[in-house]
Structures are given as structure tokens and as C-alpha cells.
Amino acid sequence: GRGGAGVRSDRLVKRVLTAAVLIPVAVGLTFWAPTRSVRLALTFVALLCLSEFLKLAVHYGAAPMRLVAYLAGAWIVAAELPSGAAFFLGVSLLLLTLAMRGNRDLESSLPSVAATLLGIVYTTVPFRLAADLHASTGGPHWLFYIFVINWSGDTAAYYVGRWLGRHKLAPVISPHKTWEGAVASVLVSTLIGALYLRHFLPAGPVLWFALALSAAVNVAAQIGDLAESALKRGAGVKDSGALLPGHGGLLDRLDGVLFSIPVVYLAVLR
Numbered sequence: 001g002r003g004g005a006g007v008r009s010d011r012l013v014k015r016v017l018t019a020a021v022l023i024p025v026a027v028g029l030t031f032w033a034p035t036r037s038v039r040l041a042l043t044f045v046a047l048l049c050l051s052e053f054l055k056l057a058v059h060y061g062a063a064p065m066r067l068v069a070y071l072a073g074a075w076i077v078a079a080e081l082p083s084g085a086a087f088f089l090g091v092s093l094l095l096l097t098l099a100m101r102g103n104r105d106l107e108s109s110l111p112s113v114a115a116t117l118l119g120i121v122y123t124t125v126p127f128r129l130a131a132d133l134h135a136s137t138g139g140p141h142w143l144f145y146i147f148v149i150n151w152s153g154d155t156a157a158y159y160v161g162r163w164l165g166r167h168k169l170a171p172v173i174s175p176h177k178t179w180e181g182a183v184a185s186v187l188v189s190t191l192i193g194a195l196y197l198r199h200f201l202p203a204g205p206v207l208w209f210a211l212a213l214s215a216a217v218n219v220a221a222q223i224g225d226l227a228e229s230a231l232k233r234g235a236g237v238k239d240s241g242a243l244l245p246g247h248g249g250l251l252d253r254l255d256g257v258l259f260s261i262p263v264v265y266l267a268v269l270r
Contacts, residue, residue: 022244023151030134030144039131043077045250046127049258052240052251053119059235062115063108069116073124077131123251126261133265141201146264148196149217150256153189157222160184174229182222189218213267217260224259228252 029041050073054064134143161181169177193214198204205213228251232240241249 026147027144030147031140035135038134039078039080042127042131042134043074045254046077046124047073048243049123049127049251049254050119052243052249053123053231054115056231056235056237056240057115057119059237060111060115062111064115064119065112069119072120076120076124077128122258126258129265130261133261133268136269138201138203141196142264142268145193145196145201146217146257146260149189149193149214150221150260152192153185153218153221154256156188157181157185170226170229173226173233177226185222186215186218189221190214193217213264216267217263220259220263221256224256227259228255 029038033041047070050069054066054069057064130143130146133139136142157177158181161176161178161184164184165178165180167179168175169179169182190211191214194207194210197210197214198207204210228240232238239248240251243250244253
């Protein structure tokens with residue numbers, strides 16, 4: 001009805017305004033901020049995403065160890081150590097805390113540790129990879145390329161799905177997503193991503209690699225979107241948070257990015 005249309009229109013306006021603020025910030029940090037500042041910014045964003053995940057975990061009946069999660073997550077992203085070493089130290093901290101729980105409520109230990117560890121891996125490890133990627137040769141362009149793939153894919157999926165969508169992609173997880181929108185997302189972001197790599201990245205990759213990588217990054221992003229939707233559906237909530245007007249939580253906006261980063265990292269720094 002008209003009320004529903006008004007709500008959707010208001011949400012769309014908020015989405016556009018929020019994007020108009022965040023995109024210049026993302027561009028400025030990616031291309032002109034010092035590497036250390038970028039790492040600290042990524043640490044801050046990772047911890048915000050982790051906070052939203054831990055809130056989702058509570059809806060499942062888990063009692064995540066928040067302090068441990070934040071300490072381990074900050075260490076993983078911010079520490080200037082090899083990625084493997086940082087992750088190992090973060091997990092060690094987690095296991096130490098598990099040992100400290102030995103005399104308290106053992107029945108809740110496994111769900112607590114599982115939720116904490118999943119939150120750390122899901123929300124902070126990708127940002128550590130992003131920090132390392134940004135510090136590599138051509139890193140700012142590779143990092144912005146991930147954003148370009150996600151933004152263009154989301155836009156194509158939204159408009160094509162709204163106008164032409166007939167076949168539901170995952171009705172139980174995300175009723176509004178369609179196969180038509182998903183295919184449009186792959187096609188548009190593959191083309192734009194390949195053009196970006198070929199024209200803006202110094203010594204850009206060959207065309208077939210740029211096309212294949214862009215398609216793979218988009219598919220990973222769509223899987224990440226569905227994964228976060230499944231988490232919210234299981235938790236019985238609409239958004240992971242309310243930090244971004246029109247978008248919901250930060251995790252809602254970056255769910256695809258979290259799955260895209262490892263694909264690019266493996267392709268560039270394997």
C-alpha cells in the first residue's frame with residue numbers, strides 16, 4: 001500500500017544519504033591515508049562488526065566472551081605481524097580464557113567459545129587480510145576494487161530484481177532476492193570490475209584474469225550476503241544493528257565485503 005511505499009522511499013533516501021557520506025570517507029582512507037591509519041581504521045570497523053555479530057549470537061542463546069573477542073580481534077587486525085602469527089596468538093588468548101572458565105558453568109562453555117571464535121574469524125580475519133592487501137603493491141586499488149564490485153553488484157541486483165525478478169533465489173533466507181537480480185549482479189560487477197582493473201591498476205592483469213576474478217569476487221559477495229541473512233533470520237532480527245541509517249548495521253553493509261576480501265587476497269598475495 002501507500003504506507004509501505006512511503007517506508008521504502010524513506011529508507012531509500014536514507015541509504016543514498018548514508019552512502020553519500022561513507023563513500024568519500026572510504027575513498028579518502030583507501031587512497032590518501034597512511035598505511036598505519038588505514039590499519040587502525042580497519043581495526044575499528046572490524047570491532048564494530050564483531051560487536052554486532054556478538055549481539056546476534058546472544059539471540060541464539062550463546063554467551064560470547066566479549067572482552068576476549070575484542071582483545072583477540074584488535075590484535076589480529078592491528079598487530080604488524082605475519083597474518084598466521086597474529087591469528088595464532090588471538091586463538092591462544094581465546095583458549096586461555098576458556099581454561100579460566102573451568103570452574104564456571106561448563107554446560108555453556110562450548111556455545112560461548114564457539115560463538116566467540118566464529119565471531120573473531122568471521123569479522124576480524126578478513127579485515128586483517130584487507131590491511132595486508134592495502135600495504136601491498138597496488139594495494140589501495142585492490143582494496144577499492146573490492147568496494148567497486150560490491151557496490152555495483154548490489155545496485156544491479158536491487159534494480160533488476162525489483163523490475164524483472166520473478167524467481168526467488170533463497171526464499172527462506174532472503175525472500176526479496178531473485179535469480180534475475182543475482183545474474184545481473186554478476187554480469188554488471190564482472191564488467192565494471194574488469195574495466196577498473198585494466199584501466200586504473202598499474203600494470204593491470206590480463207583481461208581473462210580480470211573477468212574471472214571479478215566474477216569470483218561477486219559470487220563470494222553474494223554468498224556472504226546470504227550467510228549474514230541466514231544469521232539474522234535464525235536470530236529473528238531484521239538488521240544486525242542500527243548504526244547506518246537506511247542500511248541497518250555495519251555488518252549488513254559489509255557482509256559481502258567480508259567474503260570478497262579473502263578471494264582477492266588469495267589471487268594477489270597467494
